[in-house]
Amino acid sequence: MRLRPTRRQGPSDTELATAWQVASLLLGYPDEEMLERRPLFRRAVEGLPASAAEPLGRFLDHLDATSLRDLETDYVATFDHRKRCCLYLTYYAYGDTRKRGMALLRFKRAYEAAGLVLDEGELPDHLAVVLEFAATGDLAEGRRLLLEHRAGVELLRLALTEARSPWAPVLEAVSATLPPLTGRDEDAVARLIAEGPPEEEVGLAPYGGAEPSGPVFLPDPVLEARSS
Known part of the structure; x- marks a missing residue:
């Protein structure tokens, strides 16, 4: 009898948490602190x-070669001025409809169940927040949220790739940690490419009364431990 090495089925929980934490930080608004963390990211x-x-290494190479001012300008041009590059996941599935407000509540309740709470005024579906939650809060629940919005993650990756954005490799890395798209997700991506997110006049009324007319761009959200 010959022994065969066990074939790995995918990244370990530790590898997933590390990849998601790094991606979360790299999707934040670039600042001096991000640049100072480059050696930590590399390790x-x-x-x-x-x-x-x-792909994460390619983005870190870009950080090394680009000034902070250029990073800031490119970040705003990419994520604040292009709806297809929106970092808020529920926008892809629900657009500005009442259903989006209910989806936001599901994110918020998942964080609260893990003993975490967002700063006031921030939306809980920002991809950087979801990745941080998955990495440091509840890996299984965070993964479920990512898979629930797998089509949105893929559409964002495709949009960044098409735009030749330096942030495209970060989404490539995130996608690599998730299972391949299923037929249902592929259909959802094709529909979003053809039609765009749903539109409705009502907006986000079920979530805190806010009613933005498009994707809502907020400062980088940060999860904080709930005080006892």
Whole structure:
């Protein structure tokens, strides 16, 4: 009898948490603190599977070669001025409809169940927040939220790739940590590409009374531990 090595089925929980935490931080608004963390990012990425490490490494190379002012300008032009590059996941599935407000509540309740709360005035479906929650709060629940909005993650990746955005590799790394698209998700992506997100006059009334007319761009959200 010959012994065969066990085939790995995918990244470990530790690798997932590391990849998601790094991606979360790299999707935040660029600042001096982000640049100072580059050596830490490099060390973290070294231990990841190549499917995540290689694209994250490409983005870190971009950080090394780009001034902070140019990073800031490009970030605003990419994520604040292009609806297809919106970082708020529920926008892709629900657009500005009442259903989006209910979806936001599901995110908020998931964070609260893990003992975490967002700063006031921030929406809980920002991809950086979801990744941070998955990495540091509840990996299984965070993964479920990501899979629930798998089509939105894929559409964002495609939009960034089409725009040749330097942030495209970060989404490539995130996608590499998730299962391949199913037929249902592929259909959803094709529909979103063809039609765009749903539209409705009502907006986000079920979530805190806010009624934005498009994707809502907020300062970088940060999860905080709930005080006892």
